[in-house]
Amino acid sequence: MNNAHVPVMLSEATEALQIHPNEWYIDATFGGGGHTGEILRQGGNVLAFDWDRPAIEAGNKKFADHINQGKLVLIRESFAKLHDETTKMQTEQKVGRIQGILFDFGTSTDQLLSSERGFSFTGDGELDMRMDDRLGVQAKDILAVVPEKQLSELFLETGGEPQARKIAKAIKSSPVPITTTGQLAELVKKVKKGRTGKLHPATKVFQALRIAVNSELEQISLALPQALDLLQPGGSIVTIAFHEGEDRIAKRYFREWAKTGLGEESGPFTPADGEVQKNPRARSAKLRVFRKTNE
Ligand SMILES: C[S@@+](CC[C@H](N)C(=O)[O-])C[C@H]1O[C@@H](n2cnc3c(N)ncnc32)[C@H](O)[C@@H]1O
Incomplete structure (x- = not known):
């Protein structure tokens, strides 16, 4: 292959x-x-x-x-x-x-397929997403530290995700911290239930986070x-x-x-x-x- x-x-x-x-x-x-x-x-x-x-x-x-x-x-x-x-x-x-x-x-x-680097919703790994491992902030840090409103703006404005507000709310009210790609993909899928299209439901959220982590x-x-x-x-x-x-x-x-x-x-x-x-x-x-x- x-x-x-x-x-x-x-x-x-x-x-x-x-x-x-x-x-x-x-x-x-x-x-x-x-x-x-x-x-x-x-x-x-x-x-x-x-x-x-x-x-x-x-x-x-x-x-x-x-x-x-x-x-x-x-x-x-x-x-x-x-x-x-x-x-x-x-x-x-x-x-x-x-x-x-x-x-x-x-x-x-290569980056997308290395599940341990956290770029992809297929497979499971830590939500890292740094292209350069010298960068300080990982995607899971953003989810933990950034307030709900800014998180929602990031998903909407950078990711173009129409359900941004609901997704940010679900992340912030999750009983356990969202630290893995599998957890985030599942959470987004749940929030967006019933909405299917060509793209994986979490595509836009993952893209917005990656763009933010790497400025x-x-x-x-x-x-x-x-x-x-x-x-x-x-x-x-x-x-x-x-x-x-x-x-x-x-x-x-x-x-x-x-x-x-x-x-x-x-x-x-x-x-x-x-x-x-x-x-x-x-x-x-x-x-x-x-x-x-x-x-
Ligand atoms: C779409 S891939 C390039 C693929 C390449 N043209 C090829 O044909 O194999 C984008 C690459 O740009 C790198 N990259 C993204 N932002 C960068 C930056 N600010 N500085 C240096 N490299 C960067 C990524 O690490 C990634 O390897």
Whole structure:
């Protein structure tokens, strides 16, 4: 059985990046290395970031040859530190000028399938959800500490969960603390009884918690202006988002930059039907491109 992460919109993303042999590209969200692997295959060099320790450890093994040849540099760090880490590598002459930058937001299949990491409602594990185990707050801490009203706002505003208020109330009035993925999935299922759809009833609650634990929207807001700054004119920033909030940040920045004459934005582009059939995770993907034309 192959559970490896399947890269989403791979050909659309690499086409938008316009890979030229021996030029340098940043993959800000390395994950299982699907997009990185394709950029390398097309002859590009990659500086890749991921703050997830297992992702970087697996990448070091999988891409050992490219790393030894100096064609791939892997960094375990948040993309919110894109500028400092990249300029450090450039000063050390390990990385050249940056011709394109890719962000493929969210979680990888590897993260979702490790039940002990607490991202998924299938299986049972501690409600952790930290992509970077150096982060201080876990999902179960949020459930314990955040008051009912704010919890409800998080589920509604970040998760888009219509039953947010009832779910927050049930969590806060539970006789035992909710500390595992199984407990939370069961609780949400109970509150939402009778409502079935394509998604698991707890999908939106889990997504909202994960976004909060990892401050994902703040990380994106910090990273995109740094990406613009690092990018050579003629190069593109490509974002792939699976959540409205992630996509909105990219859309706002790209529109603002286009208006001020820094370049051109395009998108959103969505995956072809064939891709969604093969990989259901792709169904909510939206790809946007900003091509920088001026400094
Ligand atoms: C959707 S996966 C990327 C998959 C990858 N493109 C592939 O094809 O294998 C997203 C990855 O981004 C990482 N990530 C999310 N937020 C991050 C951040 N702020 N800094 C660094 N990595 C981040 C996650 O740990 C995860 O491995």
